[in-house]
Amino acid sequence: MTKILETIDSPQDIKKLKIEQLEKLAGEIRQEIIETVGRTGGHLASNLGNVELTLAMHYVFDFKTDHLLWDVGHQCYTHKLITGRKELFKNLRQKDGVSGFPSPQESEYDRFTVGHAGTSIPTGIGMGIAAKKLGKKDHIVSFVGDASIVNGLSLEALNYLQDLKRQFLIVLNDNSMAIDVTQGAIATMLSRVRLSHTYDEINKTTRNILDHIPLIGRKMDNAIANFKKTIKMSLPASRLFESLNIAYFGPVDGHDIRSLIQLFNGIKDIDYPVVLHTYTNKGKGFHPAGDDPRSFHSTGPFTNDNGKITHIKAGSGETFTSIIGDTITDLAKEDSRVTTVTAAMPDGTGLRRFKTSFPDRCFDVGIAESAAVDIAAGQAKMGLRPFVCIYSTFLQRGFDQIAHEVALQNLPVIFCIDRAGVVGDDGPTHHGMLDLAFLRSLPNMTVLAPATAAEAQNACRYALNLDSPCAIRYPRDYAPQNDGLEACDSDFVTGKSVTILDNDSKIVIVSYGSCLKNAYEAAIELKKRGIEVKLINARFAKPLDSDIIELYKVGKTIVTVEEHSLTCGFGSALLEACCGRNEVDMNSQTSSLGKIVIIGGPDRFIDKNTRNNQLKELGVDSESIISTVTKLNNMS
Incomplete structure (x- = not known):
């Protein structure tokens, strides 16, 4: 029997399907994603969670002329499968396949090559300003993860959004997870909203919204006012956005494709910015990812034997990441001044053991790299010795803070720069090829790179004893042992x-x-x-x-x-x-x-x-x- 997915060559084919067929297609897409990521590795849990949302958006909008902006880009697998790339998708993140992120070089349905958080709302505002100036009626949709909405760039854009006097839809995909559990007050607020709603209450909210979508001739302003009165809108999420003069709808079930289509049809032509808050389940349809979304955020290849998951390792030995993380943990046992600061990636930077051993000395600030640097600067100013553990590609976002709050003050902040160099299948958005360029330009900064496992340990110990800022860069790779490199065992001078x-x-x-x-x-x-x-x-x-x-x-x-x-x-x-x-x-x-x-x-x-x-x-x-x-x- 032919699968529906086999008949989909473009979003136009999606629009021909009945709701029941879309629900079946969602299941087929999930299976395709699971099988492909099992072979190639990739971002699994988040992509399993947004299948219905993606299908519903493509069912209502025409993203050949409208604009779909991803934030962050790794959520785009369903989008790629239905925009003419399903054959290339079999080689996901490989040389002759599709990228794991949006890529305008691949498809006219992708607007930006993007792998960092916080970008879709400000770039969407820019496109909206241009569209209005050029007299275009294109719809603009920013698809934003709940962890991305707390990024400083997102918040700066939300602060300006009220000045955009045209259609702009923000779909807030709330699954309570970034790479790790989402951090911060906004995340806590969203979590409270999520936990305070039963499934029936979410469906009731959806029905209330649909009942108040204006009919022809009714003003949207009156409809929204009536809607708020009906459901007695006092939710924290509503107050957050409405305090910024942004209309808010939600929360709604992000897996109810029939209601999602009705909602998108109802709100797509509102002529000012709107937030649609949706709940999705990360890892939906694949129990291992649903039970452990952290491990399946970005995974290497794996085998699935009746639910028994075996991850396929690409090499042997210890990675630079794990060695650095373990060494910092050991140093913390010896020195009470040692803390760690990371930006939504304690696992990715090897800090899981540190976080378990010293929960009150491990600070995950969420996807907010600039803030992470300044928080570390404040700690160092008061006498602590913070290790800031962030991927090279993301540390780029904190350059100004490194320059002014760390280097200019000559503070002993230690930057552990993971994923320095090339990173393989994640590609150009995630390579760390620029950190030397901006770090060695800074007065007071020491910049070093360990070459072996022993040097990774010694580099951390050396950096801890400096009274000035230091950067340690290392790749996403296994750390060589001696094998002729015994001279590297010596201490750093x-x-x-x-x-x-x-x-x-x-x-x-x-x-x-x-x-x-x-x-x-x-x-x-x-x-x-x-x-x-x-x-x-x-x-x-x-x-x-x-x-x-x-x-x-x-x-x-x-x-x-x-x-x-x-x-x-x-x-x-x-x-x-x-x-x-x-x-x-x-x-x-x-x-x-x-x-x-x-x-x-x-x-x-x-x-x-x-x-x-x-x-x-x-x-x-x-x-x-x-x-x-x-x-x-x-x-x-």
Whole structure:
């Protein structure tokens, strides 16, 4: 029997279905998502929760001309399946498949490439302003998670929203979860509203809203006023939005597709901003994800044997993330000043053990990275030693606070920058290729990168003993053990590198951070091919080791290797430092100075792929390093 999903090639096909068929389609979509994510990994729980909402929106609106803005982007799987991408969806987040986030390069139904929270309301306002100026009647819908609504960018936009005098619908998808349980007063308020409603009461609210949707000729203002009187609107959620002069409807059942379609039809043409508050169940239709949405927020591949879930590991050993998290926990046992601050990702940054051991010293501020930095600055000002654990891509949002509240004040805040470098299948919205560029520009900031498991531990201990800000960057990967890298076991000394292979060869490979294992493997293979190189583990991007600069001054060819953009990265820092010491006439054809060749990320966004393939694209895998050094050796 043909599945309904097999007949869906565009949203126009959705509009031909009866409600009963849409309900069946929702079940088929859930099964497709479960099977696909089981093979490829991906964001599972949130996508299982919003199937009916997505179908209802596409049933009522025409998002080829209307505008659907996702916040955050990982909720878009159903949207992708019904907008002509179901065949590509089988290779979700893989090189030849679809991205796990909206992508205008894939489809005209995607407006922005987006993977960060808080963006859809302000960009929607901007589109609304433009549409009004251009005389367009396009509908604008922002689909916002309950954890995203608390983001500072969302709140700033809500504050301005009353000035948009046209249609704008915010669908608040309330499932009480971000990556972890949503934090903060607004989240608590939404939770109270959720817990105070039975299923029957939610259905009654839906019916009340539908009963008061205006008929032709009735004014919407009167209808909303009558609606409030009827249900005696005094809910905290209503007060929040209505205090900002934003009309509020809800809460309603986000899985009742028939009522959702009626609601969207009723409110889609209101000519001022409206919030529709919906309740959904994260992980709906898949008990393991429903029972443990945190673990299935973003999961790797897994097998499902009659409900017994086995996660497929991509490697072996401990990750940098878990080592950093465990080390901070151990340090907290020794030093009562140690705290942690994170932004809605205690699990993702390895802080679960710390949170369990020291619940009163672990501060999850929700999706509010800028606030996280300033909260840490306040703690440090009072004598604590906060470790701020945030993904590199999200820490970008706190640059101003790092500059002014931390670096300018010279406060001992320690930034543990997870997912630094390329991150594999999450793609360009989640790569951490920019942190060196903005961090090493800051006075008072120490910037370092551990290359092994032992160095990850030692880096945390070193940072704790500084009286100034420090950043530790590390990748989403397993941390190498020794295997020839025993020199990395030594303690960190400010601005000092570690020599791994020592000789007087013409070529020196200087590796920064996570590339060391590949550089070491390359050096060993090069020796087998008759090319000896000196290998240095730089450790610090700021301050740089002056001994490396001396190697340049005595004529060595230095090859830098880093998992960061070439622009403003480690190699760039070395070039700047060496040029600053170059007093030789630039027109001279003879010079005792060496040369510097930098290897790292090109000046473009790196697409989704496996992490290993992305490292090849950067040229920092062992084979690429061998190729580069061999060419340099042949030229000398």
